[in-house]
Amino acid sequence: MTDTNPHLSRTWLKERLKRHFSELARLALPAVMMRIGILGLGMVDTALVGHYATEHLAWLNLANQSVIMFALVVGLGLLSGITVYVAGAIGADNPIEAGRVWRRNLPFTMAVGVLLVAMAWPAEYWLTLLGQTPEKAEQGGRLIRILALGLPGHMLFVNCTMFLEGIKRAEVGFYLMLAANLVNVALDYALIFGVWGLPEMGAAGSAWASTGVRWFMAGAAFAYVWWAPSIRPYGVRNPHGQHWRDWADQRQMGYASAVSLAAEVLAFSALAIFAGWLGTVPLAAHGVVYQVLGVPLMISIGIGVAASVRVGIAFSRRDRADTVLAGISGMVLNFVITGLFALVIYLFTAPLLEIFTKDGRIVLLLLPFAIVYTAGMVFDASQMVASMILRGFKETWWPTVLQAFSFAFVMLPACYVLAFPVGHGLQGLMEGMLIGVTVSWLLQVARFVQLSRRVS
Numbered sequence: 001m002t003d004t005n006p007h008l009s010r011t012w013l014k015e016r017l018k019r020h021f022s023e024l025a026r027l028a029l030p031a032v033m034m035r036i037g038i039l040g041l042g043m044v045d046t047a048l049v050g051h052y053a054t055e056h057l058a059w060l061n062l063a064n065q066s067v068i069m070f071a072l073v074v075g076l077g078l079l080s081g082i083t084v085y086v087a088g089a090i091g092a093d094n095p096i097e098a099g100r101v102w103r104r105n106l107p108f109t110m111a112v113g114v115l116l117v118a119m120a121w122p123a124e125y126w127l128t129l130l131g132q133t134p135e136k137a138e139q140g141g142r143l144i145r146i147l148a149l150g151l152p153g154h155m156l157f158v159n160c161t162m163f164l165e166g167i168k169r170a171e172v173g174f175y176l177m178l179a180a181n182l183v184n185v186a187l188d189y190a191l192i193f194g195v196w197g198l199p200e201m202g203a204a205g206s207a208w209a210s211t212g213v214r215w216f217m218a219g220a221a222f223a224y225v226w227w228a229p230s231i232r233p234y235g236v237r238n239p240h241g242q243h244w245r246d247w248a249d250q251r252q253m254g255y256a257s258a259v260s261l262a263a264e265v266l267a268f269s270a271l272a273i274f275a276g277w278l279g280t281v282p283l284a285a286h287g288v289v290y291q292v293l294g295v296p297l298m299i300s301i302g303i304g305v306a307a308s309v310r311v312g313i314a315f316s317r318r319d320r321a322d323t324v325l326a327g328i329s330g331m332v333l334n335f336v337i338t339g340l341f342a343l344v345i346y347l348f349t350a351p352l353l354e355i356f357t358k359d360g361r362i363v364l365l366l367l368p369f370a371i372v373y374t375a376g377m378v379f380d381a382s383q384m385v386a387s388m389i390l391r392g393f394k395e396t397w398w399p400t401v402l403q404a405f406s407f408a409f410v411m412l413p414a415c416y417v418l419a420f421p422v423g424h425g426l427q428g429l430m431e432g433m434l435i436g437v438t439v440s441w442l443l444q445v446a447r448f449v450q451l452s453r454r455v456s
Contacts, residue, residue: 032302037177061287065272077258086166099234113152150211160221267407296341300381304388311392411436
């Protein structure tokens with residue numbers, strides 16, 4: 001279909017909108033549920049450790065929001081081309097090529113995992129450089145080293161689930177994540193509080209549980225891709241037969257995405273560092289607020305994955321009108337859903353915060369400026385979806401440049417100035433975050449408009 005009058009008819013528009021929203025829902029729902037499952041792991045960790053001791057919660061937040069989160073998103077970025085290229089192969093009706101994309105990424109995935117462990121291992125040194133107290137650096141560093149052991153497993157899980165999402169089998173990742181959450185609840189409870197004859201380990205118990213669960217997810221996902229009869233038509237067991245240079249374009253997309261995500265997570269990790277400078281209670285509060293906001297953010301990532309698949313398929317057909325409509329549909333759906341979540345979070349802030357902590361000081365600290373971080377969540381989610389839609393155009397570096405500029409040169413300075421010189425404290429960090437993510441969203445929407453005009 002080309003960019004002619006049929007595209008402009010009301011009937012065509014109605015049919016395509018119905019198709020896009022139904023496909024977005026079908027593709028996004030299992031991807032969303034899987035990512036909520038990933039969030040569920042962290043929510044259980046935060047809730048149980050938060051009810052164990054505020055000090056342990058601060059250490060765990062420091063570990064997760066600094067080095068570990070950075071490592072995870074860099075790895076996610078490096079592998080992000082899998083979904084786009086698998087979806088492109090499916091759009092071209094070439095299932096063997098889709099399987100080849102997964103197979104050629106296996107050694108690359110494990111190399112990324114090992115590299116992340118090496119990067120995270122001198123954790124205490126990194127935290128000391130970032131201005132943390134000796135106690136926070138020691139305790140946070142110990143937790144980071146435990147969590148780092150699970151990073152290769154997490155990368156293997158990401159590899160497999162990205163492939164499954166690309167072939168429209170995202171529900172498999174959700175079922176695996178559901179099982180992982182059940183395992184995690186049991187391990188967390190036993191190791192944090194020391195039941196069933198196991199030692200009482202506090203935050204360290206949560207870290208060991210997370211590492212064990214990540215390897216459980218990796219083994220289960222790999223086993224499904226390798227042995228499931230429904231996956232055999234993709235030829236995943238066949239040697240991929242490609243040289244390193246033959247798939248350089250996919251890795252370039254991964255490198256660009258890794259830099260983009262690294263810029264974002266470094267900025268948000270810096271917020272955790274800034275919160276640590278404000279004190280133990282603000283640091284713990286910073287971790288709690290992102291657990292409350294986590295569900296809608298995970299939903300947005302799922303919508304973004306689905307939108308990138310829809311845009312990628314339409315773009316591979318060089319169908320301008322359908323490509324534009326796919327992108328707009330993803331953005332609108334995300335705004336509606338995150339807006340509704342923001343309203344609910346704003347109206348019920350206190351009960352939601354109390355799920356994750358028994359410390360009334362944290363709740364009192366976060367209540368006065370709930371409107372700031374709920375609005376920030378909406379625009380953070382929107383800029384993430386916009387970035388994924390740009391990847392559906394097989395964009396390499398523009399999303400990276402736009403996000404890096406917004407986070408490094410807008411958000412971080414705004415957060416620092418508002419939190420310290422202006423004196424708004426933790427509220428200032430949230431105000432600066434809102435400014436940065438809004439700028440990122442506006443820039444990426446502008447890029448989407450520009451790219452849409454070039455499709456032919």
